[in-house]
Amino acid sequence: MARHFLTLLDLSPAELQQVIARAIELKAQHREGSAGEPFRNKVLGMIFEKSSTRTRVSFEAGMAQLGGHAMFLAPRDTQLGRGEPIEDSARVMSRMVDIIMVRTYEHEKIERFAQYSCVPVINALTDSFHPCQLLADMQTWIEQRGDIQGKKVAWIGDGNNMCQSYINAACQFDFNLSIACPAGFTPDAQLVADNAERVTVLEDPREAVANAQVVVTDVWASMGQEDEQQDRKSVFQPYQVTRELLDAAADDVIFMHCLPAHRGEEISEDLLDDPRSVIWEEAENRLHAQKALMEFLLQTS
Ligand code: CP
Ligand code: NVA
Numbered sequence: 001m002a003r004h005f006l007t008l009l010d011l012s013p014a015e016l017q018q019v020i021a022r023a024i025e026l027k028a029q030h031r032e033g034s035a036g037e038p039f040r041n042k043v044l045g046m047i048f049e050k051s052s053t054r055t056r057v058s059f060e061a062g063m064a065q066l067g068g069h070a071m072f073l074a075p076r077d078t079q080l081g082r083g084e085p086i087e088d089s090a091r092v093m094s095r096m097v098d099i100i101m102v103r104t105y106e107h108e109k110i111e112r113f114a115q116y117s118c119v120p121v122i123n124a125l126t127d128s129f130h131p132c133q134l135l136a137d138m139q140t141w142i143e144q145r146g147d148i149q150g151k152k153v154a155w156i157g158d159g160n161n162m163c164q165s166y167i168n169a170a171c172q173f174d175f176n177l178s179i180a181c182p183a184g185f186t187p188d189a190q191l192v193a194d195n196a197e198r199v200t201v202l203e204d205p206r207e208a209v210a211n212a213q214v215v216v217t218d219v220w221a222s223m224g225q226e227d228e229q230q231d232r233k234s235v236f237q238p239y240q241v242t243r244e245l246l247d248a249a250a251d252d253v254i255f256m257h258c259l260p261a262h263r264g265e266e267i268s269e270d271l272l273d274d275p276r277s278v279i280w281e282e283a284e285n286r287l288h289a290q291k292a293l294m295e296f297l298l299q300t301s
Contacts, residue, residue, distance in 0.1 A: 002094075002301040004114040004121045005293060006107075008131045008168040012088040016172055016297070020139045023285065023292035030065065030288065037067025038295060044070040045097040046124070047080070049104040050223045054259060055124050055132065058286040059101055066291060090116035098292055105224055120297035122290075127161060127177065127224060128188075133258045134165045135289035136175060140282040141214060144254055146174045154212035154249065155179040156205050157239045157266055158232075159187030162218045162258055167191050170198040180208035182235050205239055208251040216256045216267045217241045233265065246276055254278045 004010055011019065017111050023234065029035035044063045046049040048056065063070040075081035086109060093100060094117040102110050102121060107128035114121040123131055134247045141148050152175065155163050167187060170177040177199045179187065186192070186201050202208050209215055221229040246253055253279045263269045272279055 001287060002114075002118055002120045003297050004133060005096075005297060006110055006114055006121065007129050008134055008165060008172050010131075011172075011296075013174070014162045016135070016138070019135060019292045019296050020142055021122065022144065022295065023135070023139050023202075023288040026291050027285070027288040033253045038296075039063055039066040039068030040297065042068040042099065043097040044294070045073060045080075045093050045100040046067060046070055047075070047100065047102045047104070048124075049075050049102075050125065052103060052124070054283055054286050055101075055103060058290055059124070060119045061289040062287050062294070066295075068098075082273050085110050087116045089113070090121075093117070094119045095254050098197050098285070099298060113165055120279075120294075120301050122293065122297070125161060125223075126224070129165045129168070130161045130258065131161060131165050131168070132293070133283070134169045135293060136282055136285035137256055137258075138169060140256065140278055141254070143281070143285075144278060145213065145252070148173050148214075150175065150297065151214070152176045152178065152212045152250075153214040153216065154205075154208040155209060155216050156245070157181065157217045157236060158185050158220055158222070158239055159201075159224050160218060162216075164191055165186050166216065167195050171195050174198070176200075178202060178208040178212065180205040180239065182239065185235070205245060209245055209253075211250045212253060214254055214256060215241060215246060215249055218258055219262055220266055236266070239272060240266060240268060242273055243271065246271075246274065256282050259283055290296050 090113045099120045101124040103124040106129050107126040109122055112124055116183040155166050162199050179201045220232045257279050
């Protein structure tokens with residue numbers, strides 16, 4: 001049976017730690033030029049129904065650097081875009097390639113794809129979750145500060161796919177998560193209730209960041225919500241992450257953002273230049289974390 005990675009819950013806490021430890025090792029090997037070609041003759045299929053810079057570049061470069069090959073598949077150029085059923089596409093593609101990543105809208109679509117795929121399927125972002133980004137974020141924390149167990153993370157802004165993946169991460173990595181969202185933009189209530197032991201939803205960003213060792217945010221309007229962008233600006237304005245907001249967190253706080261960022265919206269113009277921001281390292285870690293993830297899924301499937 002193929003192992004899939006549709007949310008962080010698909011790997012056990014120990015397996016997630018193992019993948020991140022391997023990502024740190026692969027990062028060092030990448031620097032030394034000693035990683036070898038563990039993906040020789042392996043092919044990754046990449047289905048993108050939404051735009052991407054980091055995800056595409058990191059998966060494609062990662063495959064090539066380890067001796068494999070990645071195939072970019074835009075729906076408009078495949079039969080998927082002309083209505084061929086997901087189930088049929090999954091059955092056919094998975095007979096030809098070794099591993100598949102999918103970026104799409106409804107989370108239910110990737111679940112259906114995975115159900116009919118005989119090779120591992122990786123969630124490269126859905127409307128509900130973005131687990132690959134969390135691997136990179138957790139790697140970044142571990143590199144900067146060590147174990148995240150028992151620490152406090154503050155999520156500021158929209159209760160979106162990234163926020164919901166942080167909720168899963170709080171469970172799998174055992175940290176406390178304070179979420180500050182405007183009313184009406186909170187994460188899925190059932191997901192919050194299932195993780196009530198570690199997750200608190202508030203409205204006040206200053207309350208959420210108090211004593212937080214990590215502050216995280218994301219865009220106010222995600223892909224697919226472009227029509228709401230203007231209306232959201234006024235609702236979300238009090239949720240902008242600024243240097244002053246970071247000052248209200250723990251002294252050793254770090255700031256993360258999955259990117260792309262909108263300066264002057266969810267972050268102040270100067271925030272990415274603040275020494276507490278680790279976003280470039282975080283972005284790079286997508287490359288290493290996904291190499292480790294693909295290696296894990298290929299070995300355990
Ligand atoms: N963070 C992230 O997934 O970026 P892209 O949309 O550029 O892939
Ligand atoms: N929440 C954002 C993340 C982009 C990487 C989106 O879904 O557009």
